[in-house]
Amino acid sequence: MKINSPLEAYKFLPATNCGECGEATCMAFAAHLIDRSKKLTDCTPILQDKFKKKFEELDQLLAPEIREVEIGVGEKISKIGGDDVLYRHKLTFFNQTKLAYDVWDTMDEKDLVERVTYIQDFRKFYVGNFLTVDMVAVRCTSNDPKRFAAAVKKVVQTTDLPIILCSFNPDVLKAGLEVAKDRNPLLYAANRDNWKEVAELALQYDVPVTLFAPDDLDLLKSMAKTFAEMGTEKLVLDPGTFPTGKQLKQTFSNFVKVRRAGIDGDREIAYPIMAVPFTAWMAHDDPVSASYWETVVASVFTIKYGDIMILHSTEPYAMLPQLHIRDTIYTDPRKPVMVDPGMYKVGEPTADSPVLVTTNFALTYYTVESDISSNKIDCFLWAIDTDGIGVEAAVAGGQLTAEKIRKGIEDAGFDLKKDTTHNTVVIPGLAARLQGDVEDATGANVMVGPADSGRIPGWMEKNWPPQNK
Amino acid sequence: MTNKMKLKELSDMLQDLNVESLEGVTIEGDIELNISGGGGLNPALAYALGNEISQISLHMANIGRMLGFPAEQLFASAFGMGEMPQPGTLPSQSPKIQELLASKFEVSKIDNWKNSIQEVTLGATSADGGSRKSTVTLGGENALPYYFDAPMPHRNYITMDVFDMPIGMAKAVKGNYEDVINDPAEWAKKVVRDFNADMVTIHLISTDPLINDTPAKEAAKVVEDVLQAVDVPIVIGGSGNPEKDPEVLEKAAEVSEGERVLLASASLNLDYERIAKAAIDHGHVVLSWTQLEINAQKELNRKLMKQCNVPRDSIIMDPTTAALGYGLDYAYTNMERIRLAGLMGDDELTFPMSSGTTNAWGAREAWMVSSPLKQDSDWGPREYRGPIWEIVTGLALSLAGNDMFMMMHPTSVQVLKEITQTLYGSIEAQEIDISNWIGAEV
Ligand code: SF4
Numbered sequence: 001m002k003i004n005s006p007l008e009a010y011k012f013l014p015a016t017n018c019g020e021c022g023e024a025t026c027m028a029f030a031a032h033l034i035d036r037s038k039k040l041t042d043c044t045p046i047l048q049d050k051f052k053k054k055f056e057e058l059d060q061l062l063a064p065e066i067r068e069v070e071i072g073v074g075e076k077i078s079k080i081g082g083d084d085v086l087y088r089h090k091l092t093f094f095n096q097t098k099l100a101y102d103v104w105d106t107m108d109e110k111d112l113v114e115r116v117t118y119i120q121d122f123r124k125f126y127v128g129n130f131l132t133v134d135m136v137a138v139r140c141t142s143n144d145p146k147r148f149a150a151a152v153k154k155v156v157q158t159t160d161l162p163i164i165l166c167s168f169n170p171d172v173l174k175a176g177l178e179v180a181k182d183r184n185p186l187l188y189a190a191n192r193d194n195w196k197e198v199a200e201l202a203l204q205y206d207v208p209v210t211l212f213a214p215d216d217l218d219l220l221k222s223m224a225k226t227f228a229e230m231g232t233e234k235l236v237l238d239p240g241t242f243p244t245g246k247q248l249k250q251t252f253s254n255f256v257k258v259r260r261a262g263i264d265g266d267r268e269i270a271y272p273i274m275a276v277p278f279t280a281w282m283a284h285d286d287p288v289s290a291s292y293w294e295t296v297v298a299s300v301f302t303i304k305y306g307d308i309m310i311l312h313s314t315e316p317y318a319m320l321p322q323l324h325i326r327d328t329i330y331t332d333p334r335k336p337v338m339v340d341p342g343m344y345k346v347g348e349p350t351a352d353s354p355v356l357v358t359t360n361f362a363l364t365y366y367t368v369e370s371d372i373s374s375n376k377i378d379c380f381l382w383a384i385d386t387d388g389i390g391v392e393a394a395v396a397g398g399q400l401t402a403e404k405i406r407k408g409i410e411d412a413g414f415d416l417k418k419d420t421t422h423n424t425v426v427i428p429g430l431a432a433r434l435q436g437d438v439e440d441a442t443g444a445n446v447m448v449g450p451a452d453s454g455r456i457p458g459w460m461e462k463n464w465p466p467q468n469k
Numbered sequence: 470m471t472n473k474m475k476l477k478e479l480s481d482m483l484q485d486l487n488v489e490s491l492e493g494v495t496i497e498g499d500i501e502l503n504i505s506g507g508g509g510l511n512p513a514l515a516y517a518l519g520n521e522i523s524q525i526s527l528h529m530a531n532i533g534r535m536l537g538f539p540a541e542q543l544f545a546s547a548f549g550m551g552e553m554p555q556p557g558t559l560p561s562q563s564p565k566i567q568e569l570l571a572s573k574f575e576v577s578k579i580d581n582w583k584n585s586i587q588e589v590t591l592g593a594t595s596a597d598g599g600s601r602k603s604t605v606t607l608g609g610e611n612a613l614p615y616y617f618d619a620p621m622p623h624r625n626y627i628t629m630d631v632f633d634m635p636i637g638m639a640k641a642v643k644g645n646y647e648d649v650i651n652d653p654a655e656w657a658k659k660v661v662r663d664f665n666a667d668m669v670t671i672h673l674i675s676t677d678p679l680i681n682d683t684p685a686k687e688a689a690k691v692v693e694d695v696l697q698a699v700d701v702p703i704v705i706g707g708s709g710n711p712e713k714d715p716e717v718l719e720k721a722a723e724v725s726e727g728e729r730v731l732l733a734s735a736s737l738n739l740d741y742e743r744i745a746k747a748a749i750d751h752g753h754v755v756l757s758w759t760q761l762e763i764n765a766q767k768e769l770n771r772k773l774m775k776q777c778n779v780p781r782d783s784i785i786m787d788p789t790t791a792a793l794g795y796g797l798d799y800a801y802t803n804m805e806r807i808r809l810a811g812l813m814g815d816d817e818l819t820f821p822m823s824s825g826t827t828n829a830w831g832a833r834e835a836w837m838v839s840s841p842l843k844q845d846s847d848w849g850p851r852e853y854r855g856p857i858w859e860i861v862t863g864l865a866l867s868l869a870g871n872d873m874f875m876m877m878h879p880t881s882v883q884v885l886k887e888i889t890q891t892l893y894g895s896i897e898a899q900e901i902d903i904s905n906w907i908g909a910e911v
Contacts, residue, residue, distance in 0.1 A: 087809070089802045122846045126794065130844075139907050166907045188907070195569070214903055217574035225572045245898025248891050253617045261576040268572060279903050281911040290911075292857060296888045299861050303801075303868050312911055316849030320834055321861045324794045328865065331798045363796060370833070374841030 001084050002061045006030035012058035014045045033062055035091065035334070036084070065263050066270050068095065069208050069234050071135070071186045071308075072162025078134055080236070080307040081272030086263050089333050096330035098308040099298075099322060100135035100164050102278060105142050105151035112151060116158045118314060124323055127362045128339060131323040137188070137310045138176065140167035145175035152176045156183060164188050164210075164310065170197035177205050186210060188274075188310075189238060195223055199230050207234070210274055214240030215250055217257065217269075225268045236308060237269070241276040243283040243297060252300065259305040272307035281312050291318045299325045338388035339365045343412040347378035351421045354379045354464055356449065356456075357405055358428060359386040359394055368453040375457040382425075384408040391430040402437030409442065416444045424466050428453075578618045582812040586610040586819050587781050588622070591668065591731055591754060592702025598727040598752070602700035605667060607785065607872040608821035613808065614870055615892040625867055625889040627874045627882050628668035628704050629660035630827055633683070633691045634675040639836035641855040642877050653691050654698035661699045664879040665886070670704035670733070671695045676717045677708035685713075685720040692721045696728060704731040704756075704875070711739035715747075722747035731823075734758035734787060737769050745777035755779055756823060758787040761799050763806055767817040774817075781820075785873070790824040792832040793862045801869045808870030821872040826885075829862035830855065830877065856880040864888060 003009060009030040016026070021042045023029040032038035040062060041047065046055045068082040082094040101119045103112050116136055123130040136155055140148045148167065155163060156179060163185040165176040173187055189212035190198035202209035211227065213220035217239060224235055239254040255273060262270035277297040284290035291313035298309055302325050311322070341360045346369060358368045360383040372379060384404050386394035394400035405425070409416065416423050423444045427434060429451030438446045447466065450459045588609040593599025605626050611619035635650045645664075649656035653671060660666040673688040675681040692705055705721045707714035718732050732748050734756035735741035748755045757773055759765040766788050773779040788807055791800040804822060811819035829835055835858035840848045848854065859881035863874045867889050876882050890896050 087802075087805060089806055124840075124845055125842050141908050141910070143908070168905065168907065191904075196567075218572065219569075221572040221574045222569040226566055226570045229570060230566055240903055242903055243901060245891060245896050245900070246894065247898070247900060249615065249894050252615055252892055256616060257574070257576045261574070264577070266575075269574065276903075276906060278909075278911075279901065279906050282901050282903065282906060282909055283898070288853065292853075292860075292884060295857055296860065296864060296884060299864050300868065300888070300892070303865060315853070316847055317853040317857055320848065320854065321793060321857050324834075325797075325861055325865060328793065328798045328801065333798065333802055367795070370841055374833075374837075 001034075001036075001064060004034060006034050009033045009058060009062070012046075012054045012061075013043060014051060016045065018045060020044045036064075036094070064094070065265065066259075066272060066307075067233055067235075069236060069272050071098070071164075071184060071208055072160075073182070073184050074160065076160045076162060077184075078162050083259075083307075084263070086260060088329060092332040092334060093330050095307065097302045097306055097326050098134040098162075099326065100137040100308065100310045101133060101314055102137045102139050102166075102310060102312050103151065103155065104139040105144075105148045107151070109154060112154055113158050115314070116155055116161075120159045120161055122314070122319060124320060126324070126327065127366050131327060133319065133323070135162045135164060135308075137164040137166055140169065140172045140176075143167075143169060143172065145169075145172045148172045149175040149179050152179045156180050162186070166310075168194055168212075170194050170201060173198065173201055177201060177207065181205050181207070184208070186236065186308075188212070190223060190227070192219060195226070199227055199232075202227070202232055202234070203230065208236060209234065210236040210238050212238045212240070214238075215242070215247070215254065216240075217254060220258070221269050224271060228268070233271075235271045236274050237271050238274040238276065241279050241297065241301070243277075243279040243293065248297070252304065255301060255305045273305055275301035275306035275309040277301065278310050278312045287313075287315075291315050294318060295321055298322050302326050303329055338362055339383055341383050341385035341408060343409070343414055344369070344381045344383060346372045346381050347376065349378045349380050351419060352465065353420075354422075354426050354460070355382060355409075355416065355420060355424065356380065356426045357382045357384060357431075358453075359384055359389065359391050359400060361386065361388050361390045361394075364390050368456075371453040371456055377457065377460060380414075382408060382412075391428045395431045395434065400431060400434070402434050402441040405434070405438055406441040416442065422466055579612070582612055582618065584812055584814045584816070584819055586808075586811055586821060587784070589754060589782055589785055589821050591704075591729055593727055593729040593752070597729070599729060600696070600700065601702055601728060603702075604729070605702050605873075610808075610812070610870070612812065614867060615894075621893055623872070624893045624895060625872060625874065625886075626667040627876055627886060628670045629664060629666035629882060630670050630672060630875060630877050631656040631660065631695065632672045632674055633688065634681065636674065638877070639830045639855055641836070641852045642830060645879055654694040657695045657698045657703075660879075661701055664882055666701070666882065668702050668704060668873075669695060669699055670706055670875050672706040672708075673717055673721070674706075674708045676713055677710045678713055679710070680708065682713075685717045688717055689720040689724045693724050696725060702729065702731075704733055706733040711736075715740045715743035718744050719747045722751045722753055725753070726751045729753055731756055731785060735769065735773060737765060741769065741772065742777055745773055745779050748783060749777075749779060754783045754785060756785050756787050757820070759789065761789045761791070761796070761803050763788075763803060763810070763818075766807060767815075770817045770820065784820045785823050786818075786820045787823045787825065790826055790828045790862065790866060792829040792835070793858055793865070794832050794834060797862060797865060801865050804866055804869035804871055822866075822870060823873040823875065824863060824866045824871045826859055826863040826866070826874045826881075827877045829859040832858055834858055856884070860884050860888075867892075 010027050013026040021029045040059055064082045064084050066081045066083045069080050071078045078098050079095045080098055085091045103115050123132050138152050138155055163180055163183055165173055165185050166188040167173050184207055187202055187209040189210040191212045211223040220237055220239055227235055242248050242251045258269055277294045280294035280297050281290045284293055294313050295318045338360045339362050356379055358364055365383050386399035389399050425444050426447045426449045429449055432448045435446050435448055586608040588606055590604050590606045592601035592604040594601055606623050609622035631653050633653050649659050657669045675683040676688050707717045729752055731754045732744055735744040736758045745755055757769050759769055788803050791797050807818050835855040838851055856878045859878055863885045
């Protein structure tokens with residue numbers, strides 16, 4: 001983005017404060033443009049013909065430094081790139097690193113379908129959503145266009161996930177494209193030898209293409225410049241992922257250099273970057289070591305600027321940390337993560353079940369929730385609106401008070417006297433000092449739970465049901 | 470001669486014109502273009518135009534040949550290896566480029582990293598009044614870790630946890646320590662000898678009044694035993710009880726006089742002055758511990774320096790480690806901001822950092838047998854999940870600028886050492902040719 005203050009964006013807006021964008025004023029909207037929480041097209045008036053010039057100019061100024069590239073079609077379309085900063089706290093990183101897992105064309109058909117289905121269905125619940133992986137990379141190991149086309153066809157029939165077609169042989173890529181052309185697949189890859197033919201394919205079929213120049217940033221940039229000149233900026237850069245030793249150190253430098261140059265404004269190299277942790281398998285024979293090393297390399301390049309990567313290990317112990325480190329780096333640091341405040345049923349609570357209070361800080365809420373549910377405890381779990389702040393800080397900062405707890409329970413239409421047999425609330429150990437106040441505010445019995453929700457099961461054994469009513 | 474001129478005009482014209490706006494185009498044998506009207510260039514027309522032009526060029530080439538010029542060679546090289554474009558291929562509107570356009574990659578170094586991170590040495594050899602065989606020096610960076618902007622003077626170091634009493638541990642961890650769980654000295658020996666620990670951390674958790682309330686004096690004996698058992702630098706940790714820790718660490722500092730241990734830790738919620746004084750009096754280093762808050766970290770460092778007079782070379786920071794999936798995003802960014810601020814000149818934050826990476830084992834993904842949620846895909850065997858959780862947690866923080874890691878699982882230690890030292894540049898490996906990785910058999 002070439003501008004960094006709302007004022008600079010404001011100059012281009014219609015200045016009518018009409019409110020169509022959902023903001024009260026053009027200035028407020030301008031601030032959202034700068035922090036990228038709204039799109040310019042949300043201002044419908046500026047789309048009119050008379051503002052055409054201003055729209056185009058502002059659109060240019062707002063474009064992210066790193067180009068955005070789309071892979072796939074429809075609901076599963078994947079965007080990569082689009083970043084404006086080198087450190088997440090400076091804004092946030094956009095378009096999380098896409099994880100592609102490989103299949104290959106010399107695979108048995110049944111195994112291929114099974115693997116693709118597994119990749120497509122893999123999921124892990126986290127903070128209210130499922131973490132999933134993104135793509136299938138089809139490697140040509142046969143060097144036979146027909147065989148490759150057959151494998152791609154099977155993949156296309158099995159999944160809607162976006163596809164990466166992998167071969168250095170243009171005939172093979174063409175055969176794959178013929179089968180998958182409606183799916184906007186990513187071509188992998190053009191290199192020093194085949195770039196002319198691969199460029200032709202990318203242009204002819206109008207698909208994104210990866211440029212592969214292992215440890216040669218001059219070549220990488222030359223190719224990017226040439227492809228842009230020829231008419232496509234749907235490019236992904238692969239500076240080579242060397243899996244070990246000094247070569248890996250060099251790979252790390254290359255990723256940092258390419259991204260820094262792009263963010264600094266060198267348009268010729270400002271494209272998404274691909275990492276191929278798959279190469280870890282070329283350095284390790286034993287599958288556990290290879291999976292571990294692949295995960296390690298993938299983590300490094302999730303943190304340092306990889307926008308898309310091709311992986312091999314589908315072991316849960318490789319996929320789970322990969323999903324989580326990706327989520328870690330791409331979580332928007334500006335937003336406190338919250339759940340909707342309210343009463344949640346965990347398991348199948350009855351009138352005898354306890355009523356537990358926690359905050360609506362998502363990390364706290366889901367930790368408590370899974371601590372309870374994994375121990376098969378039925379209860380009512382109350383997420384009080386603390387603006388997404390954890391228990392200890394919310395008690396100190398006044399976001400968690402007796403009044404808030406009373407109101408939270410009341411707002412949910414829950415009556416402790418009628419809906420429970422015990423008229424009791426359990427507050428978190430870290431909020432112990434609110435006990436008296438909560439008693440006064442709610443007229444209920446208040447018990448103090450453990451400081452760590454991991455100890456709820458033990459606490460329940462000792463303290464539930466309550467002795468004195 | 471006249472024909473040649475007209476051909477050049479033709480090509481100039483085609484280049485200048487936006488072909489899409491041509492409508493009626495006819496080409497006569499004498500090479501004249503008649504262009505009229507507006508509208509689109511349809512494929513049939515394009516094909517006819519292409520055909521005409523090709524015919525003309527063949528005609529001209531023949532003339533060339535008659536004049537003795539090797540026109541075929543020109544054609545062959547122009548179309549690449551003598552292959553003529555296949556009939557039926559759609560004419561591409563993009564310019565044909567035969568050679569890669571030259572472009573040199575350039576990137577500048579960061580110019581506002583002007584401050585060095587403080588170097589801090591742990592451990593003391595006999596030359597310096599201690600009994601350690603080797604010492605460990607942290608810090609000294611002038612750039613983010615492993616960056617090309619400036620060489621990193623020291624590698625990352627790992628100190629492994631030892632406890633003064635049996636504690637609850639994840640199964641995957643426990644299996645490694647069952648034989649030494651009641652003997653801290655043997656435990657310390659084992660992590661150095663078998664697991665390649667650079668250092669040992671002795672956690673005096675039994676001193677907690679809510680656990681065993683072991684007197685400080687007794688706990689200090691355990692410290693002496695550990696110092697006897699190993700010759701690497703050590704870290705001494707309290708129980709985390711803010712009332713008891715100052716006393717425990719004072720006694721421990723006393724008995725390890727001259728060994729330059731790291732006292733863990735001073736924090737804002739206990740009497741940090743006593744811990745600072747113990748460090749100064751006995752020549753140790755203080756761990757300045759805060760909870761995920763850069764301003765609190767500045768405040769505590771400032772108090773240690775200004776109010777307690779701890780020398781700059783005797784402070785290490787622990788800005789708190791949260792596990793992967795449990796707040797690592799905060800921990801990562803907090804460290805990254807601290808390190809960047811230090812490099813850019815904030816003297817209150819230019820200290821090496823330490824991470825309690827062992828916290829990763831608190832994540833249920835690290836220790837639970839299987840997912841408590843039915844909707845989840847199978848989590849696979851936990852003995853492989855745990856160590857990688859600890860590795861990725863530590864690895865992320867190493868990239869944020871963390872220097873020293875407190876860890877538990879031997880596999881985690883080994884792999885984290887391998888990757889951090891690879892990025893540091895001290896690991897040699899056989900070169901691997903990845904130019905044809907797609908075809909690799911795996
Ligand atoms: S829609 Fe456009 S013109 Fe209307 S208030 Fe928003 S920014 Fe201003």
